[in-house]
Amino acid sequence: MADTTELSRAQIRRMKRFDNPWRNPKLIWGAGLILGIVFMGILGRLLWDMELVFTGSAPLKLPPVGFENLRGQAGVAAHPIGTDGAGRDLLSLIIIGAPNSLLVGLLASCIGMSIGIFLGFSAGFLKGRVDDTIRILADVMITIPPLLILVVFQASFGDVSLTMMAVLIACFMWQSPTRLIRAQVLSMRESGYVQMARLSGASTMHIMFREMMPNLVPYLFGSFIANVTTSIVTAVGLEVLGLGPQRIPTLGRTIYEAINSGALIQNLWWWWGIPTILLAVMFVGLLLINLGLDEVSNPRLRKL
Amino acid sequence: MGRIPMDYLLNRLVTLFLTVWIAATLIWIIPRLSPVDPAEIMLGRMAAGAGTVANADEILATLRARFGLDDPLLVQYVKYIRNVVVFDFGLSTASFPTEVSALIARALPWTLGLMLISITITFFIGNLLGALMVWERSPKLVRVAIPAAMVFTSIPPILSALLLMWVFSAQLRWFPLTGAYGLFVEPGWTWAFAQSVIYHGFLPALSIVVVTFGFWALGMRGLMITVQGEDYTTLAKAKGLRPRYILYKYMIRNAILPQITAFALKIGLLIAGQVLVERIFAYNGMGKLLYDAILDQDFPVIQGVSYVIILMTALSVFIVDLIYPLIDPRIRHGD
Numbered sequence: 210m211a212d213t214t215e216l217s218r219a220q221i222r223r224m225k226r227f228d229n230p231w232r233n234p235k236l237i238w239g240a241g242l243i244l245g246i247v248f249m250g251i252l253g254r255l256l257w258d259m260e261l262v263f264t265g266s267a268p269l270k271l272p273p274v275g276f277e278n279l280r281g282q283a284g285v286a287a288h289p290i291g292t293d294g295a296g297r298d299l300l301s302l303i304i305i306g307a308p309n310s311l312l313v314g315l316l317a318s319c320i321g322m323s324i325g326i327f328l329g330f331s332a333g334f335l336k337g338r339v340d341d342t343i344r345i346l347a348d349v350m351i352t353i354p355p356l357l358i359l360v361v362f363q364a365s366f367g368d369v370s371l372t373m374m375a376v377l378i379a380c381f382m383w384q385s386p387t388r389l390i391r392a393q394v395l396s397m398r399e400s401g402y403v404q405m406a407r408l409s410g411a412s413t414m415h416i417m418f419r420e421m422m423p424n425l426v427p428y429l430f431g432s433f434i435a436n437v438t439t440s441i442v443t444a445v446g447l448e449v450l451g452l453g454p455q456r457i458p459t460l461g462r463t464i465y466e467a468i469n470s471g472a473l474i475q476n477l478w479w480w481w482g483i484p485t486i487l488l489a490v491m492f493v494g495l496l497l498i499n500l501g502l503d504e505v506s507n508p509r510l511r512k513l
Numbered sequence: 514m515g516r517i518p519m520d521y522l523l524n525r526l527v528t529l530f531l532t533v534w535i536a537a538t539l540i541w542i543i544p545r546l547s548p549v550d551p552a553e554i555m556l557g558r559m560a561a562g563a564g565t566v567a568n569a570d571e572i573l574a575t576l577r578a579r580f581g582l583d584d585p586l587l588v589q590y591v592k593y594i595r596n597v598v599v600f601d602f603g604l605s606t607a608s609f610p611t612e613v614s615a616l617i618a619r620a621l622p623w624t625l626g627l628m629l630i631s632i633t634i635t636f637f638i639g640n641l642l643g644a645l646m647v648w649e650r651s652p653k654l655v656r657v658a659i660p661a662a663m664v665f666t667s668i669p670p671i672l673s674a675l676l677l678m679w680v681f682s683a684q685l686r687w688f689p690l691t692g693a694y695g696l697f698v699e700p701g702w703t704w705a706f707a708q709s710v711i712y713h714g715f716l717p718a719l720s721i722v723v724v725t726f727g728f729w730a731l732g733m734r735g736l737m738i739t740v741q742g743e744d745y746t747t748l749a750k751a752k753g754l755r756p757r758y759i760l761y762k763y764m765i766r767n768a769i770l771p772q773i774t775a776f777a778l779k780i781g782l783l784i785a786g787q788v789l790v791e792r793i794f795a796y797n798g799m800g801k802l803l804y805d806a807i808l809d810q811d812f813p814v815i816q817g818v819s820y821v822i823i824l825m826t827a828l829s830v831f832i833v834d835l836i837y838p839l840i841d842p843r844i845r846h847g848d
Contacts, residue, residue, distance in 0.1 A: 345527075345528065345531065348528050349528055349531045349532045349535055350535075351778070351781075352528075352532045352777075352781060352823075352826055352827050352830050353532060353535070353536050353781065353823055353826070353827075354781035354782065354784060354785040354822065354823065354826055355785075356785040356788070356789075357785065357788075357818075357819040357822050357823055358536070358539055358540070358543070358819065358823075360803065360807065360815060360819060361539070361540050361543050361544065361815055361816060361819050362543050364544075364806075364807055364810065364812070364815050365543055365544040365546075365547035365549055365812070366547045366549070367547075367549065385778075438667055439782065442669040442782070442786075443785075445669065445671065446669070446671065446785060446786075446788075446789050449671055449789060449792065449793075450789070450792065450803070450804055450807055451804070451807055451808065452807065464675070468675075468793065473675075473678060473679055473682075473683045473690070474683055474690065476683065476684075478679060481675060481679075482675075482676075482679070485672050485675050485676065488668075488669075488672055489668050489672055492667035492668050492669070492672075493664050493667055493668070495667060496663075496664070496666060496667035497664075
């Protein structure tokens with residue numbers, strides 16, 4: 210095993226410089242991908258004609274530039290990544306749709322995280338019956354797959370707004386932060402610095418937010434990002450089942466319409482493929498952020 | 514072998530019961546909060562089929578009485594819970610005289626079969642690869658290639674299903690586009706049928722496996738790193754045991770046990786993901802049943818399918834929780 214004794218130059222450089230864990234390549238790449246999608250949403254709205262998102266504003270089923278569809282039509286520069294079966298420009302569709310998916314994920318995860326922080330601290334601090342109730346409720350709710358309850362909800366209520374969908378998903382996103390925070394708070398309560406703060410007469414609020422919170426941040430970030438992913442997966446799942454917002458373009462709904470019109474058999478790959486790849490990029494970005502954060506908070510996973 | 518302490522068993526049973534009860538209640542309450550009336554939807558379907566419906570009001574009243582929509586809410590709820598316990602979800606409104614439970618009974622074996630196969634494969638592959646990532650003797654290619662494949666972990670199975678379907682079914686035509694078995698195959702315990710089922714099930718299972726193995730591999734990697742630093746591993750090396758023997762008997766055996774608990778957290782997502790994969794492949798399971806029911810606004814079927822899937826999830830978690838203390842004696846319960 211010669212190569213483990215001889216360190217490469219990059220490894221030596223990494224050992225020499227002050228180790229800043231936040232300059233983690235995975236974290237940077239992941240954040241880059243997600244920011245890229247956000248920028249696409251912002252710049253797209255400024256640079257591209259958003260009127261093209263309406264049905265019938267463009268020819269049907271045009272391929273991206275440089276390709277030909279089954280009818281022999283070539284792609285045109287006016288619709289660089291093609292159009293869908295209802296005559297909508299795909300570029301404008303994804304400029305609006307992709308940030309929407311991200312927004313649902315972030316919103317649902319934020320709400321879920323807030324509930325989780327509240328319940329987790331309550332359980333850890335108040336103990337007793339409150340703790341029991343919260344613990345059992347979290348255990349129970351973590352087993353129920355959100356998709357199925359939401360299917361029942363949306364099937365009965367019909368159309369929902371984007372925000373409403375995020376709120377609904379958030380109802381199922383508080384369990385894991387709650388459990389995580391509760392477990393950490395229970396163990397931190399007994400630790401020296403918390404005891405010290407308590408003896409010094411610090412208020413409960415001070416102990417919660419000044420003493421405990423900073424130690425929780427890496428865990429919370431990880432849990433937050435994981436929840437963003439789960440929320441987006443749930444939202445896309447609903448949209449692919451034909452539920453979710455009906456009048457707002459979302460990536461999931463575009464895929465749903467493509468499958469329903471037989472885009473797979475007609476080889477209209479851009480129609481479902483571009484939203485699919487964008488979603489995949491989004492998920493990979495989130496995963497990289499999460500892996501990066503993992504390495505930041507757990508140095509044992511870091512490579513030399 | 515460990516033993517299951519009584520209070521732990523009781524605790525798990527209460528959680529199982531609460532989960533199923535809360536889910537059943539939610540499924541019952543939610544449609545009742547909505548302004549949509551299922552009887553009117555049925556009437557709408559009749560009107561769509563026949564053009565006009567004579568005596569619409571009378572039919573509406575009869576339908577309401579038939580589905581028990583006129584009873585006080587509490588009576589409806591008690592009746593509902595009693596029925597749900599024996600899997601009686603009433604009649605499907607889309608394919609009217611058929612019982613929902615019969616539809617579910619037909620779809621459930623397909624879903625369960627696909628799930629068991631894909632979960633077993635993905636658990637096996639994922640853990641093995643995760644272990645190889647840490648093992649210092651694995652070929653360099655393995656240690657580079659697997660982390661790269663890990664990128665797929667975060668992609669939901671529905672996206673991999675679309676991509677695989679397009680490449681292997683639509684473009685290359687190696688695999689069928691839809692269904693769980695061929696049109697001209699008689700279902701039964703014959704070799705031809707089995708072949709057809711495997712042929713049709715391959716892509717759905719693959720699309721689940723490619724995106725889920727990474728989850729297990731990642732978990733395994735973390736556990737293996739811990740085990741690698743343990744004294745018993747060092748001792749085994751010092752004794753001069755064969756490296757492969759150390760890998761299987763010392764490292765993987767110790768690292769794999771906590772992985773089983775990860776099932777409890779993951780199984781809900783896995784099942785939900787599979788439901789969507791079934792919808793993409795029009796596989797004859799619960800996913801297709803659910804999707805068709807959504808299209809037809811067939812509430813009894815939507816409720817029944819959701820309930821059964823949640824029950825399935827809760828039961829799997831319960832079983833994992835019970836098995837775990839039996840196979841890992843290091844775990845003490847009650848804390």
